[in-house]
Amino acid sequence: MRVLITGGAGFIGSHLAEKLIDEGHEVFIIDNLWTGKLENLKRIQDNERCHLVIDTILNESVMNELIFKVDHIYHLAAAVGVRNIMDNPVETLEINVKGTETVLRLANRFKKKVLIASTSEIYGKHVDHSLKEDDNRVMGTVKKRRWAYACSKTLDEFLALAYFDEKKLPVVVTRLFNTVGPRQTGRYGMVLPNFVQSALLGKPITVFGDGTQSRSFTHVSDVTDALIKLVNKQEAEGDVFNVGNDHEVSIKDLAHKVKEMTRSKSEIEYIPYEKAYGPGFEDMERRCPNIDKIKGLIGFKPKHDLESIIQSVIDYFKS
Numbered sequence: 576m577r578v579l580i581t582g583g584a585g586f587i588g589s590h591l592a593e594k595l596i597d598e599g600h601e602v603f604i605i606d607n608l609w610t611g612k613l614e615n616l617k618r619i620q621d622n623e624r625c626h627l628v629i630d631t632i633l634n635e636s637v638m639n640e641l642i643f644k645v646d647h648i649y650h651l652a653a654a655v656g657v658r659n660i661m662d663n664p665v666e667t668l669e670i671n672v673k674g675t676e677t678v679l680r681l682a683n684r685f686k687k688k689v690l691i692a693s694t695s696e697i698y699g700k701h702v703d704h705s706l707k708e709d710d711n712r713v714m715g716t717v718k719k720r721r722w723a724y725a726c727s728k729t730l731d732e733f734l735a736l737a738y739f740d741e742k743k744l745p746v747v748v749t750r751l752f753n754t755v756g757p758r759q760t761g762r763y764g765m766v767l768p769n770f771v772q773s774a775l776l777g778k779p780i781t782v783f784g785d786g787t788q789s790r791s792f793t794h795v796s797d798v799t800d801a802l803i804k805l806v807n808k809q810e811a812e813g814d815v816f817n818v819g820n821d822h823e824v825s826i827k828d829l830a831h832k833v834k835e836m837t838r839s840k841s842e843i844e845y846i847p848y849e850k851a852y853g854p855g856f857e858d859m860e861r862r863c864p865n866i867d868k869i870k871g872l873i874g875f876k877p878k879h880d881l882e883s884i885i886q887s888v889i890d891y892f893k894s
């Protein structure tokens with residue numbers, strides 16, 4: 576098979592590209608290296624089945640040519656990370672909305688299947704239960720910029736499903752919950768790489784808020800396995816799937832676990848959200864997926880537990 580990965584030099588995209596190359600596929604990657612890095616492709620860049628184009632997904636003629644060539648598309652390119660979203664609101668909206676619109680429109684021209692990487696952020700401020708694909712979304716006001724990312728991704732989902740219903744374009748929508756592992760950078764506000772780097776350097780491990788907010792972390796390898804299986808499953812077309820781990824951990828406990836596993840002497844410090852992201856910043860208290868649907872369709876079961884996830888990130892930063 577020939578596949579296109581948009582954002583393939585990024586964290587998840589580069590792991591996906593490696594896996595697909597290892598399976599014998601021909602992989603085309605487009606990435607403008609905004610948050611992605613060439614170094615992420617070190618293992619596969621010289622492989623004759625790996626083709627890298629350094630450009631933006633907003634370049635229609637390049638995208639047209641790439642999409643024409645391939646059998647299907649994993650659309651991962653996006654403005655990612657809370658820090659990025661707070662600092663670059665125009666680019667966030669432009670890339671996440673216009674970029675996805677471009678991918679879907681050109682994919683429809685040649686009727687190529689598209690997998691969309693959406694996010695658990697679209698559930699917004701739910702607190703009281705594990706999140707199911709057809710739950711309502713609880714969004715904050717448009718005056719709070721952090722919701723721009725969730726809303727841009729929601730629009731991507733609507734557009735993808737509209738293409739499926741109206742134009743019969745095969746699409747699969749995936750909602751990724753905190754995906755972590757080697758190569759994820761802490762630069763844009765991702766919690767685990769930040770904790771591990773601070774712990775290894777003996778710097779304070781900084782928890783935002785009181786640390787009782789919880790998240791569920793999934794190893795990138797479990798996520799890429801799921802994406803590949805979903806693309807290859809016809810029954811997934813026109814539907815939405817949570818991709819995540821339903822084991823929850825509070826951010827406070829995560830900080831302690833990282834400190835213990837790195838045998839670090841770092842202090843754990845708590846700072847208000849406002850200090851990190853400005854006045855009025857809102858965060859979600861919980862974000863845990865219900866994964867019955869993806870289990871039912873492809874037998875999804877995350878192989879990595881929290882300890883092995885943290886260990887893989889420690890090993891990465893140590894090396």
Ligand SMILES: NC(=O)c1ccc[n+]([C@@H]2O[C@H](COP(=O)([O-])OP(=O)(O)OC[C@H]3O[C@@H](n4cnc5c(N)ncnc54)[C@H](O)[C@@H]3O)[C@@H](O)[C@H]2O)c1
Binds near residue numbers: 755
């Ligand atoms: N990592 C997570 O926990 C998580 C959670 C939910 C959803 N997602 C989604 O998964 C996808 C991949 O995220 P990631 O964690 O690998 O982040 P990442 O930042 O490493 O990957 C995004 C890639 O897209 C590229 N990119 C950005 N704008 C581009 C443009 N205009 N043209 C071409 N390339 C462009 C970046 O350079 C980067 O390589 C994103 O769509 C993200 O929204 C990730």
